[in-house]
Amino acid sequence: MDYGLIIDKANAIKENYTYQTPRRLCAEMGIILHPKPMGKSNNSGKGCCFKANGEYIIIYNSEMSAEIQKAVIYHETGHIVLHFSDTLYCFNDFSMFNETNKREIEANLFAAEMMMSDDDVLDALNDDGSFVTAAAKLYVPVEFIDFKFRLMNYKGYKITAPMFANADCLKDMKMICNDEY
Numbered sequence: 001m002d003y004g005l006i007i008d009k010a011n012a013i014k015e016n017y018t019y020q021t022p023r024r025l026c027a028e029m030g031i032i033l034h035p036k037p038m039g040k041s042n043n044s045g046k047g048c049c050f051k052a053n054g055e056y057i058i059i060y061n062s063e064m065s066a067e068i069q070k071a072v073i074y075h076e077t078g079h080i081v082l083h084f085s086d087t088l089y090c091f092n093d094f095s096m097f098n099e100t101n102k103r104e105i106e107a108n109l110f111a112a113e114m115m116m117s118d119d120d121v122l123d124a125l126n127d128d129g130s131f132v133t134a135a136a137k138l139y140v141p142v143e144f145i146d147f148k149f150r151l152m153n154y155k156g157y158k159i160t161a162p163m164f165a166n167a168d169c170l171k172d173m174k175m176i177c178n179d180e181y
Contacts, residue, residue, distance in 0.1 A: 003154035006106060009081050010113040022073035022114075026058065031080060033073065035062035049076040056080050071111055071141050078110030079103065105147075108165070112147035115140050118155070121148055131162050 019025030026033050038045040038061035046068070047060035058076040060069060083103055116138055124134035135142040143165035152159055 001102070001106060001109065001150075003109070003151055006078075006082065006109050007113060007151060007155070010110055013081070013114070022070050022077065025114075026073065026077065029056075029077075029080075031056045031058055031077065033057075034059045037061070037063050039063065047072040047076050049079050051080075051084055056084070067139055067141060070115065070139070071144060074111035074114045075107045077114070078107035082106055082110060108144065108147050109151060112140070112144045113151055115144060116148050118148075118152055118157070121145065121152065125159075 013019075013025070013029075017025055017028045019028055023033060032055055034057060036059050040063050044063070045061055046064060047058060049056065049058045051057070058073060058080075060072050060076070062069075064072065083106070120138060121134065124137045125131075127133070127137065131145055132142050135145050138145075143163070146161040146163055146165040149157075149159050149161040
């Protein structure tokens with residue numbers, strides 16, 4: 001993994017856009033978001049992205065919880081920022097959750113970097129030290145704390161995650177309907 005490139009791309013976006021949510025960021029970047037009901041079971045599609053007629057499009061499951069929608073939108077934005085060229089790519093739930101797929105892991109790393117600052121992670125952990133509680137306080141899937149830890153270790157922090165998340169970490173998350181997002 002090229003952690004430096006992922007961090008640099010995320011930092012460039014943070015410096016060049018005034019986004020506050022993944023939806024706002026996509027609007028600022030000219031990425032079309034298309035929410036679509038895809039089901040509520042764990043086997044339901046979660047999202048995909050592609051380029052058509054010169055425009056980037058992210059389709060995501062509108063029936064997911066707000067936490068998972070946020071992670072999926074940032075994940076798909078990561079594919080656009082890190083992996084797209086002039087070739088058409090489509091990433092669906094089958095490739096997104098392939099634990100051996102380098103591009104999927106990179107997209108998860110990008111999403112983690114976009115969703116959490118280093119200081120916010122450290123503050124959440126210092127409150128009670130619980131990995132799961134930190135994820136809840138930061139409104140992120142717990143597996144994304146591990147992805148963030150990998151990036152923080154690259155930056156020189158000495159922290160160890162109690163788990164190792166794979167690219168398929170979003171696959172088995174509950175598909176809870178949440179209209180708050």
